[in-house]
Amino acid sequence: MFENKDKSNTPLDKIGEFGLIKHLTENFKIHHKSTVKGVGDDAAVLNLTNNQTLITTDLLVEGVHFDLGYMPLKHLGYKAVIVNLSDVYAMNASATQITVSIAVSNRFPLEAIEELYSGIQLACDTYKVDLIGGDTTSSTKGLLISITAIGDAKKEDIVYRSGAKENDLLVVTGDLAAAYLGLQVLEREKQVFQVNQKSQPDLTKYAYLVERQLKPEARKDVIQILRDLKVKPTAMIDISDGLSSEILHLCEQSQVGCNLFEEKIPLDPQVIATCEEFELESTTVALSSGEDYELLFTIDQNDFDKIKGNPNFTVIGHMTEKNQGAHLVTRANQKVAIIAQGWRSF
Ligand code: ADP
Ligand code: MG
Numbered sequence: 001m002f003e004n005k006d007k008s009n010t011p012l013d014k015i016g017e018f019g020l021i022k023h024l025t026e027n028f029k030i031h032h033k034s035t036v037k038g039v040g041d042d043a044a045v046l047n048l049t050n051n052q053t054l055i056t057t058d059l060l061v062e063g064v065h066f067d068l069g070y071m072p073l074k075h076l077g078y079k080a081v082i083v084n085l086s087d088v089y090a091m092n093a094s095a096t097q098i099t100v101s102i103a104v105s106n107r108f109p110l111e112a113i114e115e116l117y118s119g120i121q122l123a124c125d126t127y128k129v130d131l132i133g134g135d136t137t138s139s140t141k142g143l144l145i146s147i148t149a150i151g152d153a154k155k156e157d158i159v160y161r162s163g164a165k166e167n168d169l170l171v172v173t174g175d176l177a178a179a180y181l182g183l184q185v186l187e188r189e190k191q192v193f194q195v196n197q198k199s200q201p202d203l204t205k206y207a208y209l210v211e212r213q214l215k216p217e218a219r220k221d222v223i224q225i226l227r228d229l230k231v232k233p234t235a236m237i238d239i240s241d242g243l244s245s246e247i248l249h250l251c252e253q254s255q256v257g258c259n260l261f262e263e264k265i266p267l268d269p270q271v272i273a274t275c276e277e278f279e280l281e282s283t284t285v286a287l288s289s290g291e292d293y294e295l296l297f298t299i300d301q302n303d304f305d306k307i308k309g310n311p312n313f314t315v316i317g318h319m320t321e322k323n324q325g326a327h328l329v330t331r332a333n334q335k336v337a338i339i340a341q342g343w344r345s346f
Contacts, residue, residue, distance in 0.1 A: 010110035012138075020110070021136055024117045031128040032096045034152075044132035046097065046150070052158060054151040056087040062142035070186040073112055075214045076145070077119025083240065084149035085127055086218040086293045090238035091160070092226070093153035095218075097132045098124070101146040103139035116145075127220055157232065159297070164235035164254035168298040170317040171233075171307065173222050175266040176243060177282065180289030181274045182206065182213030208270045216293045222312060229306045233297035244287040245340045246296050247326055250319075254298075257320035260338065262330045264316040287328070287338070 012020060025039045037045035060066060060080055068076070081098060088095040100120060104113060124131055129149070189201040203210050219238075226233065235254050237246045243265070251258050265286050275282040298319055299307065307313045317329075326338040 008109070008111050012104065012106060012108065012110055012113070015110055017136055020113070023110075024113065025131060028121055028124060028131045030130050031124075032130050034096060035130045035132055038130055038132040039134075044097070044099070046132070048150075048152055050154075051152040052155050054088055054091050054093045054153065054158075055148065056084055056151075057146060057148040058083050058087070059144065059146045061144050067190075068143070069190050071214065073115035074119035074122070077116040077121075078123045079119075079214070079216055080145045080147050081120055081123035081127070081129070081149075082216050082218045082293060084147045085123075085129065085220065086238045086240065088149050088151035089218055089220055089223050090236055090295060091151070091153065092157055092223060092233065092236060093151040094223070095127060095129050095149050095151040095220070097130045097150040099132060099148045100134040101136070102134070103137045103144040105139045105141055105143065108143065127218065159233050159236040161235050161237050161250055161253040162255075163233075164250050164256050164298040164319050165300070166256055166319055166321050167301060168234050168256075168319045169301060169304060169315050170247070170250075170258060170260065170296070170298055170319060171313050172239070172243070172266065172294055172296050172316050173219050173312055173314075174292070174294040175268045175271070176239070176286040176292050176294065177271050177275075177289050178209045178212035178268055179216060179291040179293075180213075180285060181271055181278070181280075182209035182211070183291075184278060185209055185274070186213060206270065206274060208268055209274060213291065216291065218293055219295050222295055225310070225312060229310075231299055231303045231306050233299055236295060236297035239290075239292045239294045239296050241290045242286075242288045243296070244338045247338055248340050250296070250298065251322075251326045254319070255322050257322050257324040258317055258326045258338070259320055259324075259335075260317040260326070260328050262328055264314060266314045266316075283328075283330075 030038060034047050036047050066076055085095045185206045192199050235250050237249055239246050247258055262283050267282055272282055275285060327335045328338055329335055
């Protein structure tokens, strides 16, 4: 029989599908009483009675959404969970369970899939969500990951994209554009590496940007902070495709317009410095770059005092009457129409 001497390179067909699933999932902890049966039967069983249930899915395809040339598999697993949890938090809900489906080509050894699952497990433990199932299959080329997240919230707590009113304040969490610039830095280093395999990139000056690209976090903390402050946003969305397209979603679904103030857009100093280095316009990058996974929401003006001075939040504009449209007010006090220029992976 074929002996695999390289311990770090176990072919997947050696362990078999069922062995693989068991191996990958047996060390996951269950955090929620609502998980009655997780992995191991024909279907998971959940006991979701009191609240409303939220469900969201994302599909990530190698070469389209991620490049394993600079994305370590553990980070990929972590990020794949995060992007889904972010969608649940964007509804002002708690995330409770996930399913994970993967299609893997035989170019991946067992150890690679273990790495992927170690990132998934870290995200599950950090965000206290239960892995309750999934599917495993082979692919002729590359890696696909589809994750479904399940969450719950009281009916009256759920925040939709459609609730923003004229004169509401537009608020964003954290800062923007870092993940995109992290990707630009990594792309550049990859090209340098292709020319000179001995090159060792020094990324210290871009540490925050690279971290935002490779290890993004979902703003579970913000959902708790808003609860503690007794602020219920009138509308909310997570920023996965860039500020401009998310603002337009809020405006369209809420039937309002918006004034966004350029000078208010929160940017990290590394973002500003790296934009200069890459000769990019930081406002344009903030408007059009994706993958920040911050939350964008609107609040009633009466709630302003509750969030004022809180370092997690920046008021970047206000909503207007629908016919006024969605505009960026520049530093030179000019009004420019906001157009959708969201990050597109295809
Ligand atoms: P079936 O043939 O009924 O689809 P599977 O053998 O695919 O069953 O799955 C067996 C169990 O393992 C199920 O509970 C399923 O949800 C779970 N599972 C399968 N693949 C994965 C995966 N990649 N990650 C987590 N759980 C998985
Ligand atoms: Mg199956």
